[in-house]
Amino acid sequence: MGKPLTGRKVLLIALAFFGIVIAVNVTMAVKAVKTFPGLEVSNSYVASQTFDADRAAQEKLGWVVEPTYDRGVLSLVIRDKGGLPARVATLNALVGRTTMASEDVEPEFSFSGGIFSAPVALAPGAWLIHLDAVAHDGTKFRQRIDLFVDK
Known part of the structure; x- marks a missing residue:
């Protein structure tokens, strides 16, 4: 029938599973940081102060x-x-x-x-x-x- 499932085997299975999950998460995080082009604006609050007026002027150009x-x-x-x-x-x-x-x-x-x-x-x-x-x-x-x- 095979070898019995022991505590050691369960530990190795759990470590392998979580090791793969952690490795994938680290890989994805590194790729996300490397490909992020940066911020659109340095201060979103300051940019929001003139947003409506800027948009209206731009739309007026047509x-x-x-x-x-x-x-x-x-x-x-x-x-x-x-x-x-x-x-x-x-x-x-x-x-x-x-x-x-x-x-x-x-x-x-x-x-x-x-x-x-x-x-x-x-x-x-x-x-x-x-x-x-x-x-x-x-x-x-x-x-x-x-x-x-x-x-």
Whole structure:
């Protein structure tokens, strides 16, 4: 029939079980800390004080952003309420993966024909664009844009 279940075997089974659970938890915690890109704002209370006014000003602009990625070129078309190219004074973007900062890039955009474009190598998969722009009247425009790269 086999050997009897002794106290020693039960202890070894329990130690092996909890050892595996602890090892998995430590591994997951290390991976979470390594891939965390950081804080969005240094002080959420201070950021909340102007949030409603900033959002209202941004919504008043009525800008719509359309991203495309083709053959190593990231393009952003920014249109105003009337569907015309928006009057953008400055444009900065951070392009990265949603879960880790190791592949983050800040492309240098050029403007031509109503399109902001920049050469950037993006591997297939999900990407997130953190767009920071300023209108000619000084209104700040911030938006997070999801981008999926096929090939």
